[in-house]
Amino acid sequence: xxxxxxxDSFKGSLSSARLCAILKAAAADVMPEAEVRAxxxxxxxxxxxxxxxxxxxGAYVVHTVTGPCGQPVNARYLSAGDTAYVETxxxxxxxxxxxxxxxxxxxxxxxxxxxxxxxxxxxRRVFVTLGxxxxxxxxxxxxxxxxxxxxxxxxxxxxxxxASLHAIRSIQLNPFFFAQKEVTVSALCDVTNPLYGPDGAAxxxxxxxxxxxxxxxxxxEGMKHLAGLFLKAKGPRLNTIPGAxxxxxxxAGVAAFLNGRLLSxxxxxxxxxxxxxxxxxxDLIVTGEGRVDAQTAGGKLISGVASRAGGRPVVVLTGGxxxxxxxxxxxxxxxxxxxxxxxxxHTLAEAMSGAAADVRRTAESIFRLAAALKR
Numbered sequence: 001x002x003x004x005x006x007x008d009s010f011k012g013s014l015s016s017a018r019l020c021a022i023l024k025a026a027a028a029d030v031m032p033e034a035e036v037r038a039x040x041x042x043x044x045x046x047x048x049x050x051x052x053x054x055x056x057x058g059a060y061v062v063h064t065v066t067g068p069c070g071q072p073v074n075a076r077y078l079s080a081g082d083t084a085y086v087e088t089x090x091x092x093x094x095x096x097x098x099x100x101x102x103x104x105x106x107x108x109x110x111x112x113x114x115x116x117x118x119x120x121x122x123x124r125r126v127f128v129t130l131g132x133x134x135x136x137x138x139x140x141x142x143x144x145x146x147x148x149x150x151x152x153x154x155x156x157x158x159x160x161x162x163a164s165l166h167a168i169r170s171i172q173l174n175p176f177f178f179a180q181k182e183v184t185v186s187a188l189c190d191v192t193n194p195l196y197g198p199d200g201a202a203x204x205x206x207x208x209x210x211x212x213x214x215x216x217x218x219x220x221e222g223m224k225h226l227a228g229l230f231l232k233a234k235g236p237r238l239n240t241i242p243g244a245x246x247x248x249x250x251x252a253g254v255a256a257f258l259n260g261r262l263l264s265x266x267x268x269x270x271x272x273x274x275x276x277x278x279x280x281x282x283d284l285i286v287t288g289e290g291r292v293d294a295q296t297a298g299g300k301l302i303s304g305v306a307s308r309a310g311g312r313p314v315v316v317l318t319g320g321x322x323x324x325x326x327x328x329x330x331x332x333x334x335x336x337x338x339x340x341x342x343x344x345x346h347t348l349a350e351a352m353s354g355a356a357a358d359v360r361r362t363a364e365s366i367f368r369l370a371a372a373l374k375r
Contacts, residue, residue, distance in 0.1 A: 001374055003027055003367075004282040004312075005038040006275070008301040009047045010290035010319050013352040014359065016040040016047050017054070019317075022356055023286055026363035031371050037282075039273050041301055046089045048129040048188065048265060049078045055272050056080050063117050065091050065110035066145075068134050069098040077114050083125040084118035086111065088247045089132030092141075094209070096134065102210035103136035103202070104163040104219060108250055112145025115185070115258075124183050128254055129265060130247035131190045134209045136162035136202055136219045138195070138226050139253015147174030148257050162202075162248070163215075165222030171229060177259040187254040188265035189243030192299050195252045196223035201245035209248070223249055230256055243299075266304035276308050284370050285309055286363070288317035292338055297329040306334035315366055317341055317359060319351060339366070 005027075007019040014022075020038035027036050039055070042048040052058070058080030067073035068091075075090040089095075091110030111128070118126055135141070140150060140160040149157045149172040160168055177185065193199050202211065202219035211219060226249075227238040236255055238244050243262045244252035254260035270276070279285060287305045289296065297303050306314050313336045320340050321327070327338055341358040342351055351358075 001031060001034040001283045001370065002281050003031075003034050003036045004278055004285045005036065006041045006285065006301075006305055007288040007317065008041055010288075010352075010355055011046070013290065013319070013355045016042060016051060018356070019288065019359065022359050023363050026360050027367050030364055030367040037278060039275070039278070041269060041273070042265070046087070046093070046132040048269065049076070049085055049087050049090075051269055052080070052085050052272060053078055061117070061121070063114060065113040066107070067096045067110055068092040068106035068108070069096065069101045070107070071096070071098065073110065075110060075114055077118050079118070079121070079123065082123055083127065084121070084123035085127045085129060086114045086118060087129045088250060090114065092133045092135050092247075094132055094134045097210065101134075102212070102215060103134065103206050103248060104211060104215045105161050106135045106137070106209075107141035107159065107161055108133065108135050108137055108139055108248070108253070109141035109145050109159065111139075111250070112142035115142070116146055119183065126183070126185045127188055127268070128185065128250075128260075129188045130243070130250055131265070133247040133250065135250070136206055136209065136211065136248035138165060138223055138249030139247075139251075139257060140165065142250060142253055143257035146258065147176065148172065162219045162222055165219075166225045168226060168229060173257060177257070185254060185258040185260040187243070187246070187251050187260055187262045188268050189246040189251050189262055190265045190300060191246050191295060192242040193245035194242070195227055195239045195244040195249050196220050197239065199245070201249045204245070205248065227252070264299055264304070266299055266301050270304050270308060275305070276310070279309050279312055282312050283374070285312050285314045286317065286366065287314060290319045291322060292316065292318045292320070292327075292330075293322035293325050297333065302330065302335065303333055306330065309334050315339065317362060319355060
């Protein structure tokens, strides 16, 4: 039997690589004769650097940059030939949000510094993986670190945060990103949310980043104001770009300030992994994520795996299913079963601490069933 393992991480609990190790050990115990291939994976959010490095190699390069709250942080990018992979969460991740800071006053300036270091080192292609940020500045901090100038009502340049997007009166783009074709910047998105509106960056993700209801309204209006400036200048229609709201609007920032493309993180990574070729040889595919919810079918790793599985059985392991989540879209994409691993009522802390044992036990049941059906 040929088994293909390609889980996303259980955020805050188990990395994708750790999940692969647990699943591989369970398969070896139950089906020692099986051929098992494991791909640590991600969808453009946290963990993407590790997944890409496992697939193509490369080396990490570490720099001290400005964190989301102005503090110095050590962040890394992946150098692989002429290509650099910059992870937003490395410089502006939720792990760096300090008390008293919300999405209204955090910055992506450090992300721009990482991109600047990668370009300075001679990389001609840069992929910016979006996800896991504690920011909502539409990538203005990132752009400022790369030479874009934002002009305030008093005529002076400033670096906008989410709370001050409305104060931008004009924007002076860095012509470097628009006048040449040798360097390309692309963003890998793990969501398809627009920049603003009911499904936009502020309303959907702002509360997760500490924004109050009043701040959410302010942030959403700021995003709308920024999009209006580009619309008046006959620039890109930012709110029509799928994924523009990713990483607090950083998706829109890559498109507007860096002349970049927004790509599906899932599809790009699956291409890097040559997943379709591996799936064609598989008898069973096991994937998963920490929590299945309404966004899982909207471009997350599971949806990409299911849509490319070629009719092979796809089993999803998850720490839990969000209330009122409709699983039918996943089944329509090709998912065979969605199995929560939790062994009973737990607090979140208990569920996360026991996740490894729960995954192992559930995986053994899956592989026992697969072995019985194969006889």
